[in-house]
Amino acid sequence: MNIKKSVKYSFLLISLLIFFIFGINRIMLYQMQENDKSRKNISALVFTQENMNSLIENVIDANTKEELLKIKQAFTNYENEFESINDKIYGKDKTDFIDFLIDDIDKHEHIALKLEKLSKNEKEIEKAFDEIYLIQTKQVEYTELFNDLYPKENLARKNIEDEIMERKKIVLLKDFSDVKYYSKEFLFQKRNEEAYIKWVSKIELLKNNYPSKALGEYFEIVKDIGSVVLVNEALMIEEHKIVNNITKVIFSSNQINTKIEMDIENLSQDFKNTVYLLTTVLFLITIFFIIILAYRVNKNVSLSVDEIEQKVHDGLTEINKLNDEIENTQKEVVFTMGAIGESRSKETGNHVKRVAEYSKLLANLYGLEKAEAEMLKQASPMHDIGKVAIPDAILNKPARFTDDERMIMNTHAGLGFEMLKHSNRPLLKAASIIAHEHHEKWDGSGYPRGKSGDDIHIYGRITALADVFDALGSDRCYKKAWDDEKIFALFKEESGKHFDPKLVELFFEHLDEFLKIRDTFKDVE
Numbered sequence: 001m002n003i004k005k006s007v008k009y010s011f012l013l014i015s016l017l018i019f020f021i022f023g024i025n026r027i028m029l030y031q032m033q034e035n036d037k038s039r040k041n042i043s044a045l046v047f048t049q050e051n052m053n054s055l056i057e058n059v060i061d062a063n064t065k066e067e068l069l070k071i072k073q074a075f076t077n078y079e080n081e082f083e084s085i086n087d088k089i090y091g092k093d094k095t096d097f098i099d100f101l102i103d104d105i106d107k108h109e110h111i112a113l114k115l116e117k118l119s120k121n122e123k124e125i126e127k128a129f130d131e132i133y134l135i136q137t138k139q140v141e142y143t144e145l146f147n148d149l150y151p152k153e154n155l156a157r158k159n160i161e162d163e164i165m166e167r168k169k170i171v172l173l174k175d176f177s178d179v180k181y182y183s184k185e186f187l188f189q190k191r192n193e194e195a196y197i198k199w200v201s202k203i204e205l206l207k208n209n210y211p212s213k214a215l216g217e218y219f220e221i222v223k224d225i226g227s228v229v230l231v232n233e234a235l236m237i238e239e240h241k242i243v244n245n246i247t248k249v250i251f252s253s254n255q256i257n258t259k260i261e262m263d264i265e266n267l268s269q270d271f272k273n274t275v276y277l278l279t280t281v282l283f284l285i286t287i288f289f290i291i292i293l294a295y296r297v298n299k300n301v302s303l304s305v306d307e308i309e310q311k312v313h314d315g316l317t318e319i320n321k322l323n324d325e326i327e328n329t330q331k332e333v334v335f336t337m338g339a340i341g342e343s344r345s346k347e348t349g350n351h352v353k354r355v356a357e358y359s360k361l362l363a364n365l366y367g368l369e370k371a372e373a374e375m376l377k378q379a380s381p382m383h384d385i386g387k388v389a390i391p392d393a394i395l396n397k398p399a400r401f402t403d404d405e406r407m408i409m410n411t412h413a414g415l416g417f418e419m420l421k422h423s424n425r426p427l428l429k430a431a432s433i434i435a436h437e438h439h440e441k442w443d444g445s446g447y448p449r450g451k452s453g454d455d456i457h458i459y460g461r462i463t464a465l466a467d468v469f470d471a472l473g474s475d476r477c478y479k480k481a482w483d484d485e486k487i488f489a490l491f492k493e494e495s496g497k498h499f500d501p502k503l504v505e506l507f508f509e510h511l512d513e514f515l516k517i518r519d520t521f522k523d524v525e
Contacts, residue, residue, distance in 0.1 A: 014289050039264050041089050042115070046257040048082045049118065052125055053250045059129065059136050060239065068137055075129055082122055089115065111263050114256050121253045128246035135239045142232045149225050156218040163214060175206040192233070196226040350521045351470055352381035357517045358466035365506040366458065375430050380463050382431035383438045386416030413439050414448045430459055438463040441498045461500040465491075465507065468498070473518065 055075045062068045157180070164172045179202045203222060207215050359380040363373035387395060390412050394405050401409060416435030420428050437451065437460025444452030472482045472490070482490075488508075495504040507514065 014286055018286060038089070041085055042111075042260055042264065045082060045085045045089070045115075045118065046260070048078050048085065049122055049125070049253055050257075052078045052082070052122070052129070053253070056125070056129055056132060056243070056246065056250075059132050060243065062136060063140065063143070065137065065140055068133065068140065072133055079126060086119060111260055111267075114260050114263070118253060118256050118260075121249050121256070124249045125246060125253075128242055128249070131242050132239055135235050135242070139232055139235050139239075142228045142235070146225065146228045146232070149221060149228065153218070153221050153225060156214065156221055159214050160212070160218055163212065164210065167210075172206070172210050175202070175209055178202040179206055193230060196230060200226070350523050351474060354470045354517060354521045355383065355463065355466045356380045357521065358469060358514060359462050361510070361513055361517065362462045362466060362503060362506060363458075365510060366462065366503065368458070375427055376434075376459055376462065379427055379430040379434055379459070380466065382416070382420065383434045383463050383467060384412060384416070385419060385431070385435055386412035386414065389415045410439070410447045413437075433457050434459045434463045436460070438467055440464070442500055443497045446498075456500075461503060465499050465503050469507075469514070470518070474523065 052075060055071055055078070058071050059068065062071060161176060161180075164176050179199070181202075199222065200219075203215070203219055207219065356377045360373050360377035363376045364370070368376070390409060394401070394408055397405065413436055417432050420432035420435060423429060423432070436448070437457050440446040440449065440451045440456045440460055441464075442453060442456070442461070444450050469487065469491070472487045473484070475481050491499065491504055491507065495501045
């Protein structure tokens with residue numbers, strides 16, 4: 001098999017292995033998310049059932065119907081929540097593609113059986129709660145009845161005691177003393193029928209020796225109290241039986257909960273270990289094939305590393321030359337366009353050269369980066385490119401402009417900006433800013449937008465000073481060149497008005513350098 005086919009089939013095999021690794025990892029991540037959902041649902045199910053268990057204890061301790069109603073409402077809420085979570089667990093999509101490959105954790109045989117047992121226990125807990133709730137409701141009612149009869153019994157017994165004390169019979173006092181001893185307190189303490197019969201027998205003995213209407217009424221109250229206490233005691237016994245039975249169920253649920261948590265942890269870990277092992281094996285196989293492929297390619301490739309490096313070096317050299325040529329061509333085109341614009345107003349090409357050099361010097365003195373100062377130098381020749389659209393009659397008029405002519409002349413700044421603004425080249429973008437703002441003034445009296453101060457771009461502020469300095473010192477169709485003293489006096493006067501005061505200050509501090517540039521690029525007569 002030749003090298004091309006070897007590389008082709010090797011890449012195909014490596015791609016398949018990478019695809020399998022990616023697929024297995026996606027399945028692992030998906031299944032981990034599914035297991036995490038199942039874990040959360042199961043934990044919520046367990047937590048809800050534990051809350052239901054605790055409410056059974058709260059019911060037993062409740063003393064009022066209001067408390068019972070609140071507990072029942074809370075239990076009903078947990079009951080509904082349990083059913084809702086159960087539905088989430090068993091109602092998950094059964095057509096999930098991953099489910100055909102790997103079962104969700106809650107559908108694992110061991111966990112599914114435990115969840116089923118947990119649901120059965122929940123039904124028994126619901127039944128036990130309803131029974132205990134009913135018993136406790138009756139107990140609360142009987143307790144309220146007992147509390148109502150308690151003062152009545154005290155009052156009736158006090159009336160009988162007063163009557164007997166008036167008679168002053170020892171036998172009656174003795175019998176009444178027995179009645180007081182075996183009273184409701186004794187019955188409430190013993191809580192059995194024997195205590196009740198003992199109390200009733202003492203009342204009947206007193207009744208035989210002291211028949212009275214008050215004693216008859218007292219006897220009826222005692223029978224009601226006895227009935228309440230005995231029934232309440234029977235309810236408590238029944239309640240204890242239910243609690244004892246349901247305690248086993250609750251204990252069973254707690255054990256199931258613990259085992260479910262352990263099963264989930266073990267299954268999750270087993271799943272991760274299996275996936276990691278499979279992924280590692282596939283990864284090692286992939287690395288093996290990559291090494292084999294690299295070896296065969298290295299062995300059969302005819303072009304040496306040195307030749308490749310030489311070709312790359314030659315290519316880069318050629319690219320750099322082309323880039324330099326493109327950049328130089330771009331600069332030359334920009335300069336030439338600027339010179340064309342100036343030539344229409346019968347100004348020499350040296351004007352744009354001087355303005356370019358002045359601008360670069362000012363930019364460096366101002367603190368701009370060297371690269372930016374160089375770009376400003378290359379872009380500044382385009383400052384008056386908009387003049388190509390101004391009629392010759394106005395552009396070369398050898399006299400002062402009328403107001404209308406001045407308005408037309410002033411449009412050259414906006415026209416230059418419109419010509420250049422669409423380019424994405426940094427050099428032409430800089431040129432568009434210069435063309436637009438080199439006639440703005442520091443005090444806001446310039447054009448075309450009346451910008452002032454630092455709102456004027458630094459390119460515009462620098463070019464403005466460089467352009468005016470060269471224009472005043474040069475002959476134009478409408479004026480003779482000014483002498484230096486007159487120019488310097490104007491610059492000092494226009495500092496903070498026409499010009500940025502900092503630029504004026506830098507101009508005078510380095511005046512010799514500006515004059516040297518002017519001398520270097522004199523116009524040829």
